Amino acid sequence: MRNLSEKIIEALKASQRVTEKDIQKALAIYAKQGGGTLRDILVQMGLISEKELLSFVSTELKIEFLNLAKYKINPDVGKMIPEKLARKHKVIPVSKIGTTLTLAISDPFNVIAVDDVALFTKHEVRCVLSPEKDILDAVDRLYRSEKEDMTAIAESITLAEGDVEVVKGEEDLSEFFLGSESQEAPVVKMVEVILREALKKRASDIHVEPFEKTVRVRYRIDGALEEVLAIPKKNQSGVLTRIKIMSRLDITENRIPQDGRFKIKLQEKEVDFRVSILPVHFGNKVVMRVLDKSSLSVGLDKLGFSQEALRLLKDAIFKPFGMILVTGPTGSGKSTTLYSILNQLNTPEKNIITIEDPIEYQVRGITQIQTKPEIGFDFANGLRAILRQSPDIVMVGEIRDSETADIGIKASLTGQLVLSTLHTNDASGAITRLVDMGVEPFLISSSVILVIAQRLFRKICPFCRQEVEIPKEVFERSGISIEPFIREAGLRKFYRGRGCEKCNKTGYLGRIAILEMLVMDNRIRDLTIKRASAYEIRDYAVKNGMTVLRNDALRKFCQGITTLDEVL
Secondary structure: OOOHHHHHHHHHHHOOOOOHHHHHHHHHHHHHHOOOOHHHHHHHOOOOOHHHHHHHHHHHHOOOEOOHHHOOOOHHHHOOOOHHHHHHHOEEEEEEEOOEEEEEEOOOOOHHHHHHHHHHHOOEEEEEEOOHHHHHHHHHHHHHHHHHHHHHHHHHOOOOOOOEEEEOOOOOOHHHHOOOHHHOHHHHHHHHHHHHHHHHOOOOEEEEEEOOOEEEEEEEEOOEEEEEEEEEHHHHHHHHHHHHHHOOOOOOOOOOOEEEEEEEEEOOEEEEEEEEEEEEOOEEEEEEEEEOHHHOOOOHHHOOOOHHHHHHHHHHHOOOOEEEEEEOOOOOOHHHHHHHHHHHHOOOOOOEEEEEOOOOOOOOOOEEEEOEHHHOEOHHHHHHHHHHHOOOEEEEOOOOOHHHHHHHHHHHHOOOEEEEEEOOOOHHHHHHHHHHOOOOHHHHHHHEEEEEEEEEEEEEOOOOEEEEOOOHHHHHHHOOOOHHHHHHHOOOOEEEEOOOOOOOOOOEEEEEEEEEEEEOOHHHHHHHHOOOOHHHHHHHHHHOOOOOHHHHHHHHHHOOOOOHHHHO
16 A cells, blocks of 8 residues: 555646656655655655645545634633643644544644643544644744733733832942833833742742843743743843842943842742843843742741651751751752751751852841852851851851861861752762862761752642553653552552643642752761762662662652652
8 A cells, every 4th residue: 555655746746746856856855864754855845835735634534624823722722731742742722522622733643742632631632634833823822822911911010919019228229220211110010020920920030031032031930941921122121220220230230240139028028039140142131049938937847858858857957066968959959958957956045157159048047158259258268267156057058179078077077067068969979079079088977977869849739630540561661660669658549730720731839859868877987988989888878778869759759749750
């Protein structure tokens, strides 16, 4: 039997629209690419339009053709799948009757797309054909409305209850700039809406990014960036100036990076923002980190640690001296864990001093110091000064060099509890990293009492959580053995989020930490002194009950807290 590509070629020849030479050229490109489809190449060469090709495929495969440009999609149907999935597979749901979902698709042979949509929606899927461009335009129209709503709010809002109030400092210069573009009402409102919406959506970062013809605003929500607003280019300098004034930065300087911070008050709640401004090709890019102190006061019990991990942590933090290290990549929640520990220990009887770059959260009752490398005041010099202040507990923002590591470890041996962070992949790697920095192994073995490695992953939204079937082959293909965790959880049920208004159609709401906790015992101290590798230390710790990151993640998956996608 002739395949579809052969039938298309014959039809093109019969229409006398192409020559044999054109066909041979297309076949040569197809053979050279080793991927894609011959149909795509015929369209790219301009031998046939995508609409004509789909019309032909529609006749041959008896699949209906739908002109999406003239079809209005019901948003409730279109948003049955998230925007990310629609763009990934270039598909969009167009109608629903009972449990049958009609899906517009440009490639009828993309069975993976059909299977993904069927699995996500729990509906039987039938396909209609539409050009790829029409589908992506329909996706734009469907999801653009939310972004346009925010733009309209920014342009027309009159601030009433729930206004954003900038908490001023003595050096606030905003009075001086009352006549500037940044103080014009639309710009002020626009910035305030951006901040208010960020808090409403639980964003951890706000990115304001200038491009050639527009300024894009994105929020990082549960670790993933999401575009929320496009600011007109004419407002770019006004928005930037307004943010600089709030952050008490130099509004005349646009050539070098600047760092600042500001505080706002919204409905009796004060929230800090850490601001970083970076010169880029089309202006200045602004990233504002949202520092909500309320997340630190929930206590260690609410951070999602297992009972065993919590017990080990509390045993360590209430020791009178020693060093506790938290490791992990940027954005893994290290600072939140350290500040939560400090909050637990923050009593009038304790002198707690931190040295940070930069100070992330300002905590009442704790002495906090900002490093200033430009004048030679770095972590090492600051730590030396701190130790003359009779501290009980010291937090060093990050151990970046051998001098800081050496002073910190010696401080932990002379009666202080020292908390700090390192950038390593796992807990055992922290020991070997300190050795590599030149710290004597006998000092490490005497001072370090606990190393925590952590990551953050997204939790399933509780409002749209639903049970899902995962075939055994998926676990086998991924090399995962989950039977021990299923027995521990006591049930074999897996879940995912369907996507709802509460979670912004993502299926996830909030994040939780997974942990690996290496408690120093006599055997690990011996291995450290012998300069054993991280693998040897890890193997011993696992044999003696340490839960590695992967296993903690699988345990939370089997408990229905997260999805297999997040674990992997």
